[in-house]
Amino acid sequence: MTSEVVELTRDLVAIPSHEDETLAGNYVEEWLDRETDADVTRDGAGNVIARRGSGGETLALVGHHDVVEPAPPQRIADTGKYVVERRGDRLYGRGAADMKGAVAAAMVAFRDVDPAGELVFASFVGEEVGGVGARHAIDEGFAPDYAVVGEGSTNYSGPDVTDVVVAHKGRRGSTIVASGAAAHASEVDAGENAIYRATDVVSLVRGIEPPSLEVAGETIEGSVVVTEIEGGTAMNVVPARCELTVDERTVPGERAPLERVESIEGVEWIVDQDLPPMRCDDDAFADTVLDAADAAQSGSPSLVTKPHATDAGWLSAAGTECVVCGPSEPGEAHTDDESVSVTVLERCSETYRRVAERWPR
Template sequence: MSDVTELTRELVSIPSHEDETEAGDFIEDWLRAETDADVTRDETGNVVARRGPDDAASLALVGHHDVVPPADSQTTADGGYVVEERDGRLYGRGTADMKGAVAAAMLAFRDATLPDSGPELVFASFVGEEQGGVGARAAIDRGFAPDYAVVGEGSTGYSAPGVTDVAVAHKGRRGSTVTARGAAAHASEPESGENAVYRACDAVDAIRDLDFPSVEVLGEEVRGSVAVTGIDGGSAWNVIPEECEVTVDERTVPGERAPLERVEEIEGVEWAVDQDLPPMRCDDEDFAETVLDAAREAQAEAESAPKLVSKPHATDAGWLAEAGTTCVVCGVAEPGEAHTKDESASVEVLERCYEVYRGVAERF
């Protein structure tokens, strides 16, 4: 069994959907035992390690060690997580999202041979990514600001099955609520009230007519979307509703937002943003090509070569990019693997990501 497979097994076996402390302890202890790096653990629970000259440009290998709640089949009787290997894959909560990439980054951080001129190599594993980037935002607030970062979220299987690509952009997510207010009345006399559902429907029509923003990032088109995902209004079948709420899911693109504020031009309608996870755009083509070269070398025998791609899901790379770090995303997970009851990761891809991360550090 390879080092990255064994380390992934150990990490995945540690529960971290409600409390990431034990997983953070394991990562911190391993880094202190296996490297001579400067290892810190902040009060939020983030683990950060640094090696190399601190006056050089910094390159971070970034992941997170929290996971979404497991299915019953993914837990043991004593509360641990089940980890199984079969048919060349590791199965278990967090194998794909994203303890496999964290393990690969830990080993690459330890093993990379750095020239005296740098870079300063940084390893970071954050808490609370699944809760909207809690750990990443806390670290940034405390001054975490690498010049460049490879974020180990999934990028495998985008250009072709089994190929580990390099994502140079991803969408963000803005979740919002449109609230329509009217005046209640008996339904037998609807003209004596103001129907909030009708006003909400006018807002839905306005949303449906919006154009979706689109941008190009290093030759990749990234197209946003807006969708109404819920509507709730009315209190009884014989009462004209005085309030109606509409939930809206918007997938944002770098530098653009759909003009959802237009719904407030409708009488009695208000719009409020509930969550805004930022998109990511790589702003340095040379860095993207450096990571792509490492990805090509790590899978030189594959039928298809990796490509620069875009990714539909928000990640901590969005928060880092917003704070000024040049980012790409490159990692283990394949589309459809994360957050499932059969979550798994290819052993071959785990080992490949170790080679990619190490290769980036050594050729940076």
Template sequence: MALIDLTRDLVSIPSHEDETAAGDFVEQWLRRETDADVTQDSVGNVIARKGTGDETLALVGHHDVVEPAASQVATADEDGATEYAVDERDGRLYGRGTADMKGAVAAALLAFRDADPAGELVVASFVGEEVGGVGARHAIDEGFAPDYAVVGEGSTNYSGPDVTDVAVAHKGRRGSTITARGTAAHASEADAGENAIYRATAAVDRVRDLEPPSVDVAGETLEGRLTVTEIEGGSAMNVVPARCAFTVDERTVPGERAAIERAADLEGVEWTVDQDLPPMRCEDEAFAETVLEAATGAQTAEPELVTKPHATDAGWLSQAGTECVICGPSEPGEAHTDDESVSIDVLERCRETYRRIAEQWPPAR
């Protein structure tokens, strides 16, 4: 079965530290199986194009994975190279990256090969999604700008076990460090210094008083969240601290941000953004409904337009102007686990969904 074999081949290739071999495999497969224009860029993204038209639809995935558990690494092959373990049982494929998201990459590759597209069709497999969208950002900087994209992200918690829904929005994540500075002094003469911990706790109180924004999408409410997650400061029990810093994990929503900068209005307090993964929202209802129609035709269940709690490469694409939805093998509790797996039936419905949308979008104008 082509989808199973292709998924097994992709999953077996280690790609948590170095995605080169996996990217080379995808590039070689596309050159062998299609007549598309295939490129691999300087960071390892693989992009192929076929068809013509005024509007471009991209099937987007990533071939990097998170670090595997020991049980997910097979013994070295006859050439001495380590492979990831892949096991098929009870209608599922087990192994690191089966769900997130080499299975969906395989489904997208086959749909790309088999579809007779309505416009220009692109398939893209990026590097570095698990470490902040490195590949997607590079591709965008180099001019990657499809009009529409279906991102086949397989991360959990936006579909149920028996249905593959279409996510039209997701949260982002902004990670910040807030640093308070004071003046050191001996604790016996504390008034001679400025206590950075006191300034930091005042900033913590200000963060706690902020109201995270929320937005209603597809009948659901995406709620932002602010959480102080780490704090560090001081040098000795008898010294007034000159520095104290804490981190804030912020889950962002499309269109609005919490006003963390208010904490930096306090004397001696600085705010630094360490990571900012953008949220996503599809503003093109016709596109979302067309993808939903394709997903409905590919399964017996009744999929819905939903939202997703986690950031993906769709956030970077959406920020750059691409209308995005997410539709992939999302099953509760699978991605990033030590027994990660994906349903073969779910991969088949993803492949058929991708083929259908490629042949239906863009509609005749």
């Protein structure tokens, strides 16, 4: 028999949501209105937020219903819908792992649980393009005390186990502009070579020691790397401008000192994207989620870290204590054959239900 979580996942995955999340949001909103007695709202960005229960601190089950663009085999020609296919214990389709499966698991848990306090369900838009929905919700006052974000945490500590992520990296992307003065290449001293200034930037960046952090017995290591360079207009012209891009993976609490590049004459540093890292500082909450995950599976889950930024970073930066727990496995998200385990979908829904029964204390 196919479970309700699987059917919900199938329905959600089939709905296109890589350019416009409206239809997927409509489905989630209408299901919650029909199946629960919650107060269901849709904000100006398109986020679906529902609340039930009362008293004390607030726990949120958080996901997102946007996806990255599907590969051609993941779309049904002439209909716009996405292909969804079950093969054995796995469901295949764009968004099955990242992360409509987790949204479906949270929807069922949200409906079925008798919550210990105020329970919130939130499915955001725009996670794949920088956390647009989460940032909008936070700006509008979305501020749960605690959150379980349903991004991937399965098979991190070992096979067939869904772990609990207590910290993850962020990402800061920068453009560094080196400016000089153009001149004919036969009169080198008449100009200021922007490429030479850019090479000074490269040397400085290569010498930066990225920060690292010990969490849950693991070391989260930051990184900083020059990823692109472009400059010059012609073979016989001293270049007046050269641009670099830098990818930096950040860790909670500390950043690489990239501002040092502006100590070089003619250099400007521009931050293009800054996705914050996350760390859970409430051990009791993390242990409660770990106990719930342990009770929902035969394997032995662990507290782990994650290399990827998620909406938990935005929530954590706004003051919410977060963990990440969800069905997606390493290597599944954004792939041409993206899939999720049916067994793990059920496992995650049961985990969310157990957490909501016990937390807030």
